[in-house]
Amino acid sequence: MSGAAGPEPAAGTGTFVGRGGAAVSAFAPLRRSPRTFALRFGAVAVASVAAAWVHQNHDPGALCPLRRVTGVPCPFCGSTTVFMEAGAGHWGAALAANPVTVVATLVFLAAPLLAFDPFGTLNRLPSRLRWFGGTVLVAGSWLWQLHRFGFLG
Structure with a gap:
């Protein structure tokens, strides 16, 4: 059943059958764009330096509502800290705060240079695989x- 529901995996291959029966690679290449990379990198750099400056001059405390109310961190806690530490040049502390955010940011930044569309690739994966992968990622x-x-000895 191909077509309206989106691409489906072709049996035993790394390709998907898209609309009209055309084969689509799971890693569809895009045009390389150093300009897009530079814009993304610049935006992340400015946001990181700004977050580090705000944290240094006016510590807002925990921004996570779950952590602020219960003291228990959520799976995304540390994401702001990643950018504050990166903006201050503390790369090890940024990685320790939330490795998932660091990897996601690197993929976001590198995508234009690698001619890789992470969102398009995720959309082409089977729904079960997306849910399973997302669940494992958030749980980890x-x-x-x-x-x-x-909280864990």
Whole structure:
């Protein structure tokens, strides 16, 4: 059943059958764009330096509502810290705060240079694989945060 529901995996291959029966690679190439990379990198750099400056001059405390109310970190806790630490040049501390955010940011930044569309690729994967991968990623991130904040011995 191909067509309206979106691409479906072709049996035993790394390709998908798209609309009209055309084969589509799971890693569809895009045009390389150093300009897009530079704009993304510049935006992330400015945001990181700004977050580091705000944190240094006026510490807003925990921004996560779950952590602020209950003291328990969410799977995405540390994402702001990643950018604050990166903006201050503390790359190890940024990675320790939330490795998932660091990897996601690197993929976002590198995508234009690698001519890779991460969102398009995810959309072409089977729904079950997206849900399973997302669940594993969020659960792993949450375990990392619980360990980082001392909830897991």
